[in-house]
Amino acid sequence: MLTLDKIYQASFALRTVIRRTDLIKAPNINPECNIYLKPENLQTTGSFKVRGACFKISQLTEEEKAKGVVACSAGNHAQGVALAASSQDIRSIICLPDNAPISKIEATKRYGAEVCLVEGVYDDAYKKALELRDEEGYTFIHPFDDEDVIAGQGTIGLELLEQLPELDAVIVPIGGGGLISGVAYAIKKLAPHVKVYGVQANGAPSMAESIGRGRIQRLETVRTIADGIAVKEPGLHTFDLCQKYVDEIVSVTDDEISTAILALIEQQKLIAEGAGAVAVAAAMFNKVSIKGKNVVCLVSGGNIDVNILSRVIGRGLQKSGRSCSMTIELVDKPGQLQQVSQIIAELGANVVSVYHERVSHTTDINGCYLRLEMETRDQRQINEIRQALAIAGYKIVAI
Missing domain, CATH: 3.30.70.260 (ACT domain)
Known part of the structure; x- marks a missing residue:
């Protein structure tokens, strides 16, 4: 079971591996409240994913390390696993959907992983990774539905409470749910009064629909510029943790995400990918009740393809007039x-x-x-x- 002790253990294990990203005040995102950004887009590998991947791999046995690891990802988890594995001379094979941004594919290779491109979306890459696990005996590093991975992501929750003791609410992106599960668990155990809001893209609301219906739902299709959270089905662990510890889940449109990306570039000089900007979009467009509160928006990643970025900026310019x-x-x-x-x-x-x-x-x-x-x-x-x-x-x- 996930425990606070495990999250503290992860924090200790990661102290020399990750960056402790600072909070950045962003008064123009929503003038009605005090907005701070947690810029995990400035994290090693450009995403929070390195936290969970590094902690999970640190817990493997010597036999598991010798056989190697396999993972599936839309791109960010891939880079985290690749970096964590190569730093310990462990072989890593990463299955990515063939529509993953070229920048993420090439970065994964540069971190030392072998890349296996799979036709389709994240869920198709997931099936292929499981096949390789069963055929070759690799250890599968799940991108979100694993308690060690969740504990690694939960270290962000510990940092938020230390960095902003007067925190009232945190807004977190949701794909499969690993990030918000860890953050929500840590925060609710230590400061239960703090609200935890989740944000999904309109075109990929798998967790929102699952929570709404009281059981895990699988979407037929997902379509959004936020490829990092384009997940058809949440995990068993993450669904359970979100039910218990997340206060509300909302969604944002691609136009709203594009506007948030543009605002981060112009106002904060930060580059966020689609998934990384959904929390900011939720704050900008008042999707959750945060008026007069001290709020942290978690900018989860910045690995956006430059070709996509130019189109996103165009959409953001239109949306903002x-x-x-x-x-x-x-x-x-x-x-x-x-x-x-x-x-x-x-x-x-x-x-x-x-x-x-x-x-x-x-x-x-x-x-x-x-x-x-x-x-x-x-x-x-x-x-x-x-x-x-x-x-x-x-x-x-x-x-």
Whole structure:
């Protein structure tokens, strides 16, 4: 069984392996409360996962170490296991879904692991890892449903209570549930008044649905930019611990996650992956009751593919009203583009691209479409532009 003694043991075992990440105050995330960030994206390997992986491997017998270890992961657990195993000259084989970010695949190899790419998602990689365990005799290092792994993640809970004794609430990402299980257990045993909130992506709410129905549920599909928490089914241990120690589980959309990633970049100069930003998204969009409280958002990881990052930033700019696409139906005559541009310029927006289409089956013979991409300050400015164009007699057909 998971115990506080085991979490303290993990904390002692990890003291020379991991970074004790500081708390960072983030007043602009939600001005109605005191937000702090626990930046595990700055952890060794760029994720909290190294905590659980290193502690689990430290507990293996010499015989188990000699045979090697196998793991499955969306990327972050893979790097933690690879680093922990290679530091002790243990062979590691990591099964990753073939859609895992290239950056995570290459980082796993650099840490010394052998990578086995599996078609599908995390759960398909999990099945393959179990097959290799049974065929080759490797020790399977579960990414979340293992008490040693959970204890390793629970060391974050101990750190939070030491770093912020006046803590009122902590917001934690949930995939399979290993992180929140350890954090919630440690906090509730030592400071039961502190609220523990879990956050999942709308496209992968396996724990939320399981808790809601009182039994473990398996999702048919998962789809989210937060690949690190795209898990179809929670674990037995984590489901039980979440039932007992987690106060509430909420969800956030991909657009909200993108906005949180953008806010972390601009306001805190921190790079978070999708899974790492869900706690911040929950705080930004008031998904949980935290007004007037001292709150920690756990930024669980920062291993985001740079190609995905550029698209995520674009989504975040749109969601926050920092960019806007607009299609206007016009009469095809001289001066129309100049007049539209003048209205936009007078209101302080910046046009970055223009597409003028004359021929269309959906317009009048003398009609045309004008498609604009603009840099804007916020949604209020977008509304002002729309209103000004409408007053001037222009018809906006898409935005």
